Amino acid sequence: MLDNIIGRLPEKMILFCTLFAFLVPYTVYKINQKLHKYGDPPWKSAEVKQHDKQRPGKTP
Numbered sequence: 654m655l656d657n658i659i660g661r662l663p664e665k666m667i668l669f670c671t672l673f674a675f676l677v678p679y680t681v682y683k684i685n686q687k688l689h690k691y692g693d694p695p696w697k698s699a700e701v702k703q704h705d706k707q708r709p710g711k712t713p
Contacts, residue, residue, distance in 0.1 A: 663671075
């Protein structure tokens with residue numbers, strides 16, 4: 654029975670590539686957020702907040 658279950662699982666390379674396909678973009682996204690949080694000048698964050706308030710359909 655265990656052989657039947659193991660036979661249906663994808664190969665290790667497929668699992669590795671699937672995991673990598675998720676982790677790489679997610680890691681880049683998180684690093685980008687941190688860089689913007691610590692690196693953007695103060696006027697930039699005020700500009701983004703003001704722009705969000707002007708968008709129709711966006712609730713604060």
